Amino acid sequence: MTSRSSLLQAEAPSRPTGSPGRRQPHAGCEGCLTRSLAVCAALPPADTVELEAAAGELRVQAGATLAREGAVRRDVYTITRGMLRRVRLLPDGRRLVAGFLMAGDFIGFSGASHYRHTFEAITDCTLCVFALQDMQQLCRRHPELEAGMLRQACAELDATRSSLMTLARLTPVERLAGFLLDMAMRQQRLGASADRVDLPMTRNDIADHLGLTIETVSRSFTRLKQDGMIEFDAPRLITLLQPARLRALAGSPA
Amino acid sequence: MTSRSSLLQAEAPSRPTGSPGRRQPHAGCEGCLTRSLAVCAALPPADTVELEAAAGELRVQAGATLAREGAVRRDVYTITRGMLRRVRLLPDGRRLVAGFLMAGDFIGFSGASHYRHTFEAITDCTLCVFALQDMQQLCRRHPELEAGMLRQACAELDATRSSLMTLARLTPVERLAGFLLDMAMRQQRLGASADRVDLPMTRNDIADHLGLTIETVSRSFTRLKQDGMIEFDAPRLITLLQPARLRALAGSPA
DNA sequence: CGATCCGTTGACGACTATCAAGAAGTGTGG
DNA sequence: CCACACTTCTTGATAGTCGTCAACGGATCG
Structure with a gap:
């Protein structure tokens, strides 16, 4: 009986490619465990009402695909529970796992109009969904949010550059x-x-x-x-x- | 007589570690060749006055070091001419060149308080310098600038993630x-x-x-x-x- | 002209990928 | 409950690729 961490729940019997799950109305940011970690933290508590209005909750089964490389990038996500992998494939099947995403991580720092990676749930996951457009409008109305996103994007850039050393040397x-x-x-x-x-x-x-x-x-x-x-x-x-x-x-x- | 490109001018006799050069008053954004490429493009032409006021011009000789890994990060830069390399060393001497920077590129997308890389001029370079603080204030006053920075940081993140595939597979x-x-x-x-x-x-x-x-x-x-x-x-x-x-x-x- | 740096090429060896087999754990169905 | 299939992980043997060591040619500089 290996009790895995309660943070990253145990892997369910993996259905090869399940459906990404349904989008549900959002439960509210107040009780959110990742509130202090995620991008949302940049917004003062008073303004979370707006966030909640724009957000949806999404559950993804272990083994299912959240978004596919090449698909139009309509949504961005904050992970609140579980773990996903960021994957890219070469035509001949060689594979890169560009990163593992866990609670508090944000999917959406990209300038591209289409996803550049496939996102697959490793464990059962829960995510906050935002339409890309909504998020952009929120940013326009709340410069603190945009500043927070920039800060976090820079942090991710730092981390990714460190991976370069790992892989190169x-x-x-x-x-x-x-x-x-x-x-x-x-x-x-x-x-x-x-x-x-x-x-x-x-x-x-x-x-x-x-x-x-x-x-x-x-x-x-x-x-x-x-x-x-x-x-x-x-x-x-x-x-x-x-x-x-x-x-x-x-x-x-x- | 190999006439190298006029964009990236010929490598001068490399002094092992020259001084980074002096900061001069800025010549003005109007005639800047990289105006349309760089972060600055996010700011409407009318507001470039403010940019100019905050900016300094810096020339760095080929072979010289612009900034050293571990040093306090006081300035950010936009490159207007020449090429630099972004370097990190391991204690035992193994080296990573995390990237090559050329006209239009920005040095400063990092959340860290200290430089995480050493920046060395490959050719003679000219750069726009901004005090990190000034740039942050500019961002606060001009959300378009911050939005532009976020866009460019995301683009760099996309590019860096592509390098991961290169190195890994x-x-x-x-x-x-x-x-x-x-x-x-x-x-x-x-x-x-x-x-x-x-x-x-x-x-x-x-x-x-x-x-x-x-x-x-x-x-x-x-x-x-x-x-x-x-x-x-x-x-x-x-x-x-x-x-x-x-x-x-x-x-x-x- | 000698010294130095840079780039290319060759010979060799080490390290990691490949190929193969087996052990351990998990879920399914009788 | 147990047998079976299946996946995951580990371990061993072998081969190939790239790193290491070495030598050489060309360019630049003092």
Whole structure:
């Protein structure tokens, strides 16, 4: 009985490509767990009424696709529960997982008219939906919101640029160490313990995220375990025994 | 006598680490060649007076460092002439060139209080300098400017995410093909011909940008030449003979 | 003219991808 | 409840690609 984190709920039997789910009226920002993390935080509490009016709630089953690469980009999203992957494919099937998205993350920082990635739910997810147009109008009326979006877009840019170093110059073990630290940090922000990492995604997802094969990912896990830096509570639930050594491996900035 | 492009002027005898140059009063936005490209374009012509008041002009010699990783981030820049590289180093000397910056590009989309990269001039450069504070105030007074910054930050995010695919999943030849197309496209926006690419940076810079070694970069160049896709006018001046085939190699999006 | 830097090419070896098999966990149906 | 299919993850053997080491040619500069 491996009790996975309550933040990232357990993966349901994955239907290959389920429907993205229905849009429902929004329940209200007040009780929202991610209120303080998300883009919405830029708006003073008094103005959340407007946000709520524009927002819809969307639930997506594990395994289902939220939005497909190439489709017209009509909506933007804030994730309130669960985890998704940002995927891009090459014609010959090579795959990149450009990132994992969790509660508080925003989908919609793009200048493109069409989605440039496919977004697939790894666990059951709940999201706040906004029509792109509505969000743009909200931004026009509330410069603080736009400023907040700019700040968060810059933060994401910083993070993405760090990934460049990972992919360009780090060894497999170093990449994995950095990945584990990154996931731990983000989950900690959501209230999890600092040294426990929950990995709802498959080894394949991790491989395609780190530019490796699943075998190399697996061997790198084994190496970190043998060296006493991590411990497996389950294949997808890991304890970081020596975060400092992991940080040293990953090149500190992580 | 290799007459390099007039857009990216020839590399001067590189002083190892010259001084970043002096800040001068600004010459005015009216005649600025990059006016239509840069962040500033978001501001209506009537308001450029304010921009000019806040801006300074800065010249940086080839080989000199504009800003150092870890230093306090006091200024932001728009490049009006020349080319710089965005560099990050690992403790053991491994290097990443996170990007090449040219006329119209903006340095300053970051949420960090300190520079996260070192910026080094590849050719002699001219830049518009703004104190970070001034720019933030300008944004507060002119929401259009902030909206423009957000748009451009998103565009840069899109571009950076594309680099992830390059580094994670493309072969050396594919990476180089994509790189050449990217440089050609950006130089075309500045008025150069579509099939001529000027590469002021060294093979080492290219290697550290593509996550390869200089030998592999060199061999990949040779391969593209042997296959008839490119032609060398000089080691750093290349003609794209078959852009379509290059695009196919790079995975089209480029 | 020698020194230095840059780029190319060749020989070799290491590391990671590939191929293959097996172990472990999960859900389904009898 | 158990057998079976299926997926995921791990481990081993092998091969290929790219990194490393080395040498050379060309350009630039003092």
